[in-house]
Amino acid sequence: MANKEVVVLFGAGSIGQAIVRRVAAGKHLVLADYSLDNANVAAKTLENAGFECSTIKADLGSKEDILAVVAEAVKWGEVKFLINAAGVSPSQAPVSEILRVDMYGTSVLLEEFGNVIAEGGSAIIISSQSGHRLPALPQEQNDALAMSRPEDLLKLDFVQEIDDTLKAYQYSKRCNVLKVAYEATRWGKRGATVNSISPGIIITPLANDELHGPRKDGYLKMIQTSPAGRAGTPDEVGDLAEFLMSSRGRFISGTDILIDGGTTASYWYGDLQYLKATH
Numbered sequence: 001m002a003n004k005e006v007v008v009l010f011g012a013g014s015i016g017q018a019i020v021r022r023v024a025a026g027k028h029l030v031l032a033d034y035s036l037d038n039a040n041v042a043a044k045t046l047e048n049a050g051f052e053c054s055t056i057k058a059d060l061g062s063k064e065d066i067l068a069v070v071a072e073a074v075k076w077g078e079v080k081f082l083i084n085a086a087g088v089s090p091s092q093a094p095v096s097e098i099l100r101v102d103m104y105g106t107s108v109l110l111e112e113f114g115n116v117i118a119e120g121g122s123a124i125i126i127s128s129q130s131g132h133r134l135p136a137l138p139q140e141q142n143d144a145l146a147m148s149r150p151e152d153l154l155k156l157d158f159v160q161e162i163d164d165t166l167k168a169y170q171y172s173k174r175c176n177v178l179k180v181a182y183e184a185t186r187w188g189k190r191g192a193t194v195n196s197i198s199p200g201i202i203i204t205p206l207a208n209d210e211l212h213g214p215r216k217d218g219y220l221k222m223i224q225t226s227p228a229g230r231a232g233t234p235d236e237v238g239d240l241a242e243f244l245m246s247s248r249g250r251f252i253s254g255t256d257i258l259i260d261g262g263t264t265a266s267y268w269y270g271d272l273q274y275l276k277a278t279h
């Protein structure tokens with residue numbers, strides 16, 4: 001085993017790259033993505049900026065693939081940071097796929113890396129403001145999402161009843177936040193912290209497509225009406241993640257932080273309440 005500090009990034013897209021640029025200098029970076037092309041392109045950019053990387057093709061929705069990423073990571077040294085910025089959105093996949101990747105996969109990832117994370121380590125799970133648009137759930141549903149074994153999550157009655165992709169995404173992201181709280185109790189015993197970040201609209205290639213696509217008017221109106229009056233950038237999410245993973249963030253664990261320019265506040269109580277009819 002090489003004797004390095006290791007950073008694992010699942011999902012080598014825009015948000016993930018912004019985070020690792022801030023926390024992976026001098027460490028070995030493992031880029032896991034189900035698109036090896038995406039991982040290799042990210043590795044090339046990062047290597048040209050002085051980072052040391054290896055890549056691995058892995059599907060977040062597969063326990064076998066997650067175990068392969070754990071094996072690749074520990075080969076290089078001790079795992080200091082884990083970032084999950086992989087996920088599928090409501091317009092990208094059917095209900096079963098969203099639940100398999102975003103709900104089940106993220107839960108397996110937390111469970112398996114919670115067994116190897118280094119003392120002083122930290123994880124960030126990228127959730128979404130979308131999970132904050134779901135009303136409060138009954139306590140027994142919260143408990144079930146937080147504490148069920150990953151294998152049992154998709155068998156829960158109220159999860160099996162989900163029949164549209166937006167709900168699947170929202171329940172998955174709510175589950176991410178609750179799992180982070182549950183796992184923080186386990187990760188704490190290893191001296192490690194784990195938190196989630198729920199971004200609003202962040203300009204990435206995907207969001208840029210929306211801004212220039214057929215639904216651009218609705219999308220633009222939502223951004224302009226939000227308290228910040230603009231979308232966010234991957235770098236702003238990166239700055240928040242850097243703080244949470246730094247020595248200054250050691251008293252923060254098991255929590256979720258919204259970074260959405262006030263959009264969620266406006267959705268519930270402000271000018272964006274008109275969205276409740278559709279979201």
Ligand SMILES: NC(=O)c1ccc[n+]([C@@H]2O[C@H](COP(=O)([O-])OP(=O)(O)OC[C@H]3O[C@@H](n4cnc5c(N)ncnc54)[C@H](O)[C@@H]3O)[C@@H](O)[C@H]2O)c1
Binds near residue numbers: 087089204
């Ligand atoms: N961009 C936004 O506005 C926004 C807002 C809220 C939440 N998010 C969340 O942020 C995360 C990253 O989004 P992004 O905007 O950086 O997207 P992105 O498309 O730039 O990156 C996502 C990466 O994840 C990979 N990926 C997708 N499914 C995977 C799977 N099953 N296994 C492994 N890799 C997989 C993709 O190949 C891609 O490289 C997602 O979880 C998304 O739900 C994004």
